[in-house]
Amino acid sequence: MRRIAFIGLGANLGRAQATLEQACAALHQASGCEVTAVSSWWRSVPVDADGPDYVNGVAQLETSLEPERLLDTLQVLERYFGRQRIYRNAPRTLDLDLLLYDAELPPGLCLNTPRLQLPHPRLMERAFVLHPLLELLPTLSWPGVTDVAALCMSLAVQQGIERLGGPQP
Ligand SMILES: Nc1ncnc2c1ncn2[C@@H]1O[C@H](COP(=O)(O)OP(=O)(O)OP(=O)(O)O)[C@@H](O)[C@H]1O
Numbered sequence: 001m002r003r004i005a006f007i008g009l010g011a012n013l014g015r016a017q018a019t020l021e022q023a024c025a026a027l028h029q030a031s032g033c034e035v036t037a038v039s040s041w042w043r044s045v046p047v048d049a050d051g052p053d054y055v056n057g058v059a060q061l062e063t064s065l066e067p068e069r070l071l072d073t074l075q076v077l078e079r080y081f082g083r084q085r086i087y088r089n090a091p092r093t094l095d096l097d098l099l100l101y102d103a104e105l106p107p108g109l110c111l112n113t114p115r116l117q118l119p120h121p122r123l124m125e126r127a128f129v130l131h132p133l134l135e136l137l138p139t140l141s142w143p144g145v146t147d148v149a150a151l152c153m154s155l156a157v158q159q160g161i162e163r164l165g166g167p168q169p
């Protein structure tokens with residue numbers, strides 16, 4: 001059974017945008033994963049973190065992997081692209097977060113295990129996630145949020161975010 005999942009991508013070390021584009025290509029090659037859409041890339045200052053500016057975006061997947069197996073794939077790719085876990089929210093070459101799973105009807109699958117929380121618990125607090133996610137899912141509605149687009153605009157004003165352009169074909 002194939003499910004729709006949304007992956008948040010971020011990087012603030014190395015050639016960040018190129019890494020995110022390569023990570024999307026690698027995800028498309030991964031077993032049980034097909035990348036069906038990629039948002040624009042967005043630059044923002046680190047939120048609750050330090051280091052250089054981030055580049056962020058969101059990819060839509062069709063996947064036959066169960067959520068924890070998909071997380072395994074994301075973590076293998078993070079390591080392949082040189083991610084080191086030095087301290088919480090440390091600068092990184094690649095961060096891949098599973099935002100939504102089985103997401104035809106958001107918020108999709110709800111899960112709370114020691115390894116995996118779904119939907120991603122900080123999704124609605126971050127302009128760098130919400131902005132690209134709304135590009136792919138413009139009708140996104142959310143329990144307890146009356147106007148997701150207005151929330152996104154207000155987060156963008158508070159946190160600052162700049163569109164860099166679409167991914168390479
Ligand atoms: N939805 C999720 N997507 C990715 N990792 C998750 C998720 N829910 C829980 N985790 C767990 O979070 C742990 C820490 O992940 P990571 O170091 O990438 O956090 P982060 O991306 O730096 O911070 P944040 O979660 O605030 O974005 C992972 O080892 C993973 O087990």
Ligand SMILES: Nc1nc2c(c(=O)[nH]1)N=C(CO)CN2
Pocket residue numbers: 009010011044045046047048049054056089095128
């Ligand atoms: N702008 C921005 N800030 C962050 C980011 C990120 O991807 N972009 N990721 C974080 C932890 O995952 C913490 N802060």
